[in-house]
Amino acid sequence: MELKNKKLEDELFNSIRQDVLLQWSTGNDVDFDEAVAYHKEIPKHKVFSDKLIEAKEQGNTLIQPRAGVALVDKHIELLNYLVNEGEADLLPTTIDSYTRHNRYHEAEEGINESRKAGRSLLNGFPAVNHGISLCRKVNESVNVPVQVRHGTPDARLLTEVTIAGGFTSYEGGGISYNIPYSKNIPLDKTIYDWQYVDRLIGKYEEAGITINREPFGPLTGTLVPPCISHSVAIIESLLAAEQGVKNITVGYGQCGNLIQDIAAIRTLESLTEEYLHKFGYEDVVVTTVLHQWMGGFPQDESKAFGVISWGAATAALAGATKVIVKTPHEAMGVPTKEANASGIKATKQLVTMLRDQQMVSISDLKLEKDMIMAETRCIVDKTLELGDGDLAEGTIRAFQAGVIDIPFAPSRQNAGKVFPARDNTGAVRFLECAHLPFTQDIKSYHHDKMKERADYEKRDMSFQMVIDDIYAIGKGKLVGRPR
Amino acid sequence: MNGKKIVLGVIGADVHAIGNKILAYAFEEAGFKVINLGVMVAQEEFIKAAIETGADAILVSSLYGHGELDCRGLREKCEESGIGDILLYVGGNLVVGKADFEDVKAKFLEMGFNKVYPPGTLPDVAISDLNEDLGVSDE
Numbered sequence: 279m280e281l282k283n284k285k286l287e288d289e290l291f292n293s294i295r296q297d298v299l300l301q302w303s304t305g306n307d308v309d310f311d312e313a314v315a316y317h318k319e320i321p322k323h324k325v326f327s328d329k330l331i332e333a334k335e336q337g338n339t340l341i342q343p344r345a346g347v348a349l350v351d352k353h354i355e356l357l358n359y360l361v362n363e364g365e366a367d368l369l370p371t372t373i374d375s376y377t378r379h380n381r382y383h384e385a386e387e388g389i390n391e392s393r394k395a396g397r398s399l400l401n402g403f404p405a406v407n408h409g410i411s412l413c414r415k416v417n418e419s420v421n422v423p424v425q426v427r428h429g430t431p432d433a434r435l436l437t438e439v440t441i442a443g444g445f446t447s448y449e450g451g452g453i454s455y456n457i458p459y460s461k462n463i464p465l466d467k468t469i470y471d472w473q474y475v476d477r478l479i480g481k482y483e484e485a486g487i488t489i490n491r492e493p494f495g496p497l498t499g500t501l502v503p504p505c506i507s508h509s510v511a512i513i514e515s516l517l518a519a520e521q522g523v524k525n526i527t528v529g530y531g532q533c534g535n536l537i538q539d540i541a542a543i544r545t546l547e548s549l550t551e552e553y554l555h556k557f558g559y560e561d562v563v564v565t566t567v568l569h570q571w572m573g574g575f576p577q578d579e580s581k582a583f584g585v586i587s588w589g590a591a592t593a594a595l596a597g598a599t600k601v602i603v604k605t606p607h608e609a610m611g612v613p614t615k616e617a618n619a620s621g622i623k624a625t626k627q628l629v630t631m632l633r634d635q636q637m638v639s640i641s642d643l644k645l646e647k648d649m650i651m652a653e654t655r656c657i658v659d660k661t662l663e664l665g666d667g668d669l670a671e672g673t674i675r676a677f678q679a680g681v682i683d684i685p686f687a688p689s690r691q692n693a694g695k696v697f698p699a700r701d702n703t704g705a706v707r708f709l710e711c712a713h714l715p716f717t718q719d720i721k722s723y724h725h726d727k728m729k730e731r732a733d734y735e736k737r738d739m740s741f742q743m744v745i746d747d748i749y750a751i752g753k754g755k756l757v758g759r760p761r
Numbered sequence: 762m763n764g765k766k767i768v769l770g771v772i773g774a775d776v777h778a779i780g781n782k783i784l785a786y787a788f789e790e791a792g793f794k795v796i797n798l799g800v801m802v803a804q805e806e807f808i809k810a811a812i813e814t815g816a817d818a819i820l821v822s823s824l825y826g827h828g829e830l831d832c833r834g835l836r837e838k839c840e841e842s843g844i845g846d847i848l849l850y851v852g853g854n855l856v857v858g859k860a861d862f863e864d865v866k867a868k869f870l871e872m873g874f875n876k877v878y879p880p881g882t883l884p885d886v887a888i889s890d891l892n893e894d895l896g897v898s899d900e
Contacts, residue, residue, distance in 0.1 A: 375774040375825050379801075384774075388830065398857055401826035429776070459776050461801050500779050573779075577881055609880050611854030612826045688778035688800040745783055752881055 281466045283520050283670040286477045294474055298434045302382045304409035305435055310481070313442035316414070317487040326423040326447035326490040327525040329368065330565045330599055339593050339629045340600040341365070342567075343618050344427060346372030346402035348392035350412045353403050354419040356615050361422055364619030365626050368600060369420060371445065373428035373436065374402035378459070380432055382407055401612050402428070405440050413443020425449060425490070429459045431468045437475045441482065447490035447527075448479065451514035453673065453682075454494035457689040465691045466674050472514075473521055473670075480522020488525050491518050492567065495529020495546075498686045499572030500748055501698040502531060503706045504542035505653035509682055511546060512553050512658055516669055519559035526550070527599065529567040532589045534756045535705040540637050541646035543568055543596035549654055565599035568592060570625070574752035575608035579617075582606040585751060586621050590628035595637045601625060609752065646705070653720055657682060660715035680713030699743045701727040702734050704756040709739060735760055763792035763897045766816040768807055770798035773831030777824035780853070784820070787884035793891075804835050808842050817895055818848035820887070824880075828855035829868070836873025848894055850887060852878030 286294075299305035322328050333340050343360050347353050353371070360366045376385040385404040392399045405413055405426065417424055425447035426440045433450055441448065452472030456463055479489045493514035495507050511528040518526060528550050530542050547566050554562050570589025576582050586604050593601035605621035607613035613621075637643065660681050665672020676682040680693030687694065695712035708714070708724040732739045737760055746758025767788060771781050778800050785797040796814050798806055807819050819839075823831060832851060839845050851874045855865050862879045869877040876890055892898070 375827060379774045381774065388827075391830070399827075399830060401857055458778075461776070461799055498779065574881070607859050610859050611824070611880065612857045614859055617859065686779045686782060688776050688781075741786065745786070748779060748783060749883070 281470055281670045281674065283517060283668050285480075285521055286473055291474065291477055294434075298438060298474070301380070301435045302406050304406055304439055307410045308438045308442050310442075314482065314485040314487055316442075316444060317446075317482070320417075320444065320446065324417070324421065324423050324446070325488070326368065326425055327488040327563070329423050330490060330525070330527065331563060334563075334565050334599050337597060338633070339598055340367040341603060341622055341625050341629060342368035342370060342425070342600055343603050343605075343622050344370050344372045345615075345618055346370065346374065347398035348374065348389050348400040348404060349398065350408055350415060352398065354416055357416070357420050357424070359615045360619055360622060361420060364622035366622050367422065369422050369424040370427045371405065371416065371424055371440075372402040373426065373430065374400035374404050375429075376400065377402070377404045377406055377436065378428055378430040380430075380435075405443065406436055410439055410443045413440055413445065417444035423447065425492070429455055429494070431456050431460045431463045432471050434471055434474050437478055441478065441489060447492065448475070449492045449494055450475070451493040451510075452517065453510050453514055454497060457677070457684050457687045457692050458494075458498045461688050462690055465677055469517065469670055469673065473517065476518040476521035476523050479518075483522050483524050490525045490527060491523045492527040492529060493518070495567065496531025496569045496572045497684050499531055500686055501533070501573070501700070501706050501744070502685055503698050503708060504530060504533070504538065504545070504650045505657060506682070506684060506696075507531065508542070508546050508549060508650065508654040509657040509661070510684070512550050512654070513661065513669060513673055515550050515562075515564070516553060516557055516559070519554055519557075519562050524561060525563050527565045527567050529569060531569040531572045532592055533706045534571065534588070534751070535703055536592060536595070536637075537642050537646050538705040539568070539592045540596040541643055541650055543598050545647050545650045545654070549651060553658065567600045567602060568596060568598040569602045570604045571751060574749060575604065576752050576754060577609045579606035581754060582608055583624050586624050587628050590625035591632060594629045594632035595635065597636065601629065649720070649723065653716060656715050656717065656720065681715050683712055683714060697741065697744050699728060700731070700747050700757045702731040702757070709744060731757070762794065765792075765818075765891075765895050765897060766794040766796065766814050767891070768796045768798065768810045768814065768816045768819045770802035770807060770820075771800040771822045771824070772802055772804070772807070773823065773825075773827050774801060775823055775825040775827065775831075776800045777822070780824065781822060784822070784884055788888060791888045792897075804831075804838055807835070808838055808844065811844055811847060812842060816847070818850060818891060821849065821851045823851070823853045823855055826854060826857035828853060832869065832872060832874075848891070849874045850876040850878070850891070852882055852887065854880050
């Protein structure tokens with residue numbers, strides 16, 4: 279396998295496809311032309327990309343929960359509840375963890391056990407096992423667009439089944455669904471497998487069907503500095519665009535400092551567009567998503583609503599195209615449908631209240647944006663340089679060299695030498711830049727910010743700060759001050 | 762170092778890595794020799810590592826809701842492998858959906874775990890329990 283950032287040729291694509299569709303019995307039912315015809319009949323208000331473009335034009339922030347259970351009828355009931363009671367604008371179908379690791383036999387067992395127990399024993403919807411017609415039943419039973427959300431390193435069969443099953447948006451990417459989601463899968467394999475996914479979406483695009491693609495922004499979800507997630511989002515957008523994808527939503531996980539978070543969302547959109555144009559992908563529509571705080575949550579439901587509402591306010595003030603909501607059960611795991619709906623409603627209240635307000639350009643915001651842009655360009659440009667201009671090769675080398683290094687990622691392909699921590703105002707900085715290709719000025723900036731906090735707290739800069747920060751929001755604070 | 766060894770890992774298809782890294786750091790700081798298997802660890806891998814290193818305890822984490830399916834039979838497998846008396850601790854978001862922790866705890870004690878922890882437990886709590894169970898004196 280020679281990995282290059284180049285559109286997969288039809289012959290290669292088709293030969294891979296033959297094997298992919300044999301991975302589970304439901305792959306047999308995939309018929310591309312029939313699926314295209316099916317998509318042509320889906321009304322516009324149920325098409326993800328159309329709804330995102332409309333929101334972007336109108337400056338609205340759409341609201342989307344996460345949700346998925348083992349059984350089809352229960353899943354449909356859940357989704358309708360989230361729209362009717364929760365007022366969700368967009369829906370998810372979150373895929374269970376066995377399917378994410380292609381363990382379809384275990385997923386099948388989970389379905390059977392769930393039937394017996396009368397409750398979901400799986401943490402999501404096993405779409406491959408259910409197959410195309412039941413996926414279509416889900417889409418036909420709700421009145422808003424539905425996205426497939428998961429965390430699957432090899433998502434080729436899942437893509438084939440779910441897109442043929444009528445879903446109009448698809449999350450993930452070869453980096454963002456590998457490094458934070460697996461331990462030992464080679465990065466060149468997942469980038470290659472996601473080229474297949476993106477090429478399939480590209481083929482739908484060429485047949486007149488736009489499927490929205492969303493690289494997974496938050497990565498490990500805890501204290502990820504914007505430049506790291508921006509770099510991955512930009513690289514995955516470029517890789518997707520090369521395969522013919524035309525509608526991309528780039529994401530970012532809320533860190534908690536309002537200025538930094540607004541700067542992050544705004545630069546994420548502008549930098550992604552900048553790089554797409556630079557490489558000649560002129561007709562790609564870019565929208566943004568803010569994920570409400572992805573790290574540890576307070577156990578207390580009222581306190582959790584506080585965190586949720588802050589994320590909602592941030593998304594609205596930043597002008598994100600959509601916001602992914604958390605629930606008051608976050609600290610306890612997979613939520614009930616009532617808790618899920620209540621998180622959406624709290625978010626809707628904030629987003630609607632703040633619709634006509636914007637964060638004006640103050641000097642702190644400008645400085646934050648300038649820093650994020652400079653840091654991100656250092657990483658992306660170095661990645662391209664390492665690949666002698668080829669982004670796919672460059673990405674592999676960048677991870678090997680620690681030029682891209684995702685904090686707390688489980689993958690052995692990740693250097694794991696970078697440590698983030700909050701500065702004295704709660705913005706996420708680098709306590710340890712390790713091998714990130716930053717200029718001396720940028721390194722000094724981070725060092726000075728961390729020193730300022732250490733002095734204030736009268737302690738040394740150390741890993742203990744990182745631990746304190748990870749627990750802080752769960753314990754009612756943003757900055758993890760000494761206990 | 763207190764001379765005690767623990768095997769640490771996140772069970773099943775779960776990839777939640779952050780708590781695992783913190784636990785490894787905290788237990789090492791507390792004087793334990795930590796054999797950290799990281800995320801996505803099968804029952805057999807826990808047991809194999811425990812036998813190979815002569816560990817005193819196996820600490821299982823699960824954050825994603827499949828803990829109930831993933832942990833069933835672990836004690837029995839330990840018994841079959843000749844380490845039936847090893848301490849088994851488990852903690853995290855152990856079942857799908859909001860459940861009364863007392864019910865969850867009872868379920869996992871029944872499965873043969875010695876200690877069961879709810880989400881959000883600080884490492885100090887498990888460290889202190891383990892010191893007590895293994896007869897390590899707090900300095």
